[in-house]
């Protein structure tokens with residue numbers, strides 16, 4: 171818990187100076203210190219100084235970073251990490267040019283993950299997700315939001331949220347839970363959509379709130395899924411139970427989902443591939459954070475979200491993976507940095523801010539994590555690179571050398 175990291179070539183602090191979230195020019199300001207050292211006491215960042223300037227007390231461990239680069243741990247604020255079964259068969263069908271309809275007829279799509287997840291035991295789901303979290307940490311992610319949404323029945327949704335809750339208690343990663351019962355309509359409610367939404371609001375949500383099984387409530391707001399009316403009903407019910415709303419918005423169609431999220435003060439609206447001027451204007455006049463998920467665009471060959479326009483409008487932007495078995499099977503935040511820079515015209519500085527400090531803000535945690543500042547939780551990652559820009563530049567690689575979580579150096 172007590173540690174001195176000395177001889178840091180570049181210490182990328184992403185310092186926020188007390189702000190909740192970074193916007194505009196602030197996103198380009200990474201607060202990089204050259205030839206630095208970092209003292210961590212009881213899991214908290216205690217001192218930042220020039221290299222060799224700090225003498226650690228006797229019981230401190232010392233790491234010589236040998237000129238390497240240190241960043242805050244990534245905050246992946248949008249994932250679907252708890253699921254059973256994988257869908258490489260669908261991936262291959264898409265590669266052969268098969269349509270969504272053909273894939274669904276062959277038993278693919280979200281319902282196939284739902285079936286496998288419903289059948290899996292809590293123990294199996296836990297072990298599958300635990301291994302994924304271990305891997306995420308190896309890739310530099312120290313905080314992970316996880317959504318339910320592959321159960322789509324009260325028992326199965328609660329089972330997933332209990333797994334997330336157990337991981338939150340046991341795993342080294344910081345885990346944050348989100349209830350996404352409104353991910354799709356289960357087959358049993360195919361002809362009674364209102365009935366399923368009522369089941370979410372009147373039965374699942376009160377139980378989840380009472381047992382404190384989630385911090386956030388999310389809705390897949392999309393044509394053919396949860397329309398604006400259903401989404402608003404769920405948001406209002408979430409707020410009534412003290413749960414914080416966030417939305418999947420504007421992924422396939424722009425029909426007012428972002429505007430609805432902004433109106434109800436959602437903590438974030440995520441995806442935004444189709445977001446237009448009206449959505450950007452609504453976000454500009456709100457506290458809602460814009461989260462973009464470029465891995466989905468890569469994997470599905472869809473357009474990318476207008477990240478440049480969003481940042482230029484002064485709206486805080488977040489990068490996350492959307493890791494899930496159907497549309498985005500990667501949890502590498504390093505890869506998301508590359509996609510941000512090459513496909514969305516973001517600078518490496520903006521991408522790093524979006525993947526660390528602003529990600530923390532999208533989980534309401536930016537006072538504790540997301541930057542390397544005195545008094546914050548010591549979630550820091552040492553990369554085997556001489557310059558932080560080398561991480562998105564030399565892409566498809568894992569550049570992590572060591573991960574320090576809560577001041578503890580992890581052994582992999």
Ligand SMILES: [Zn+2]
Pocket residue numbers: 248249250418492
């Ligand atoms: Zn998602």
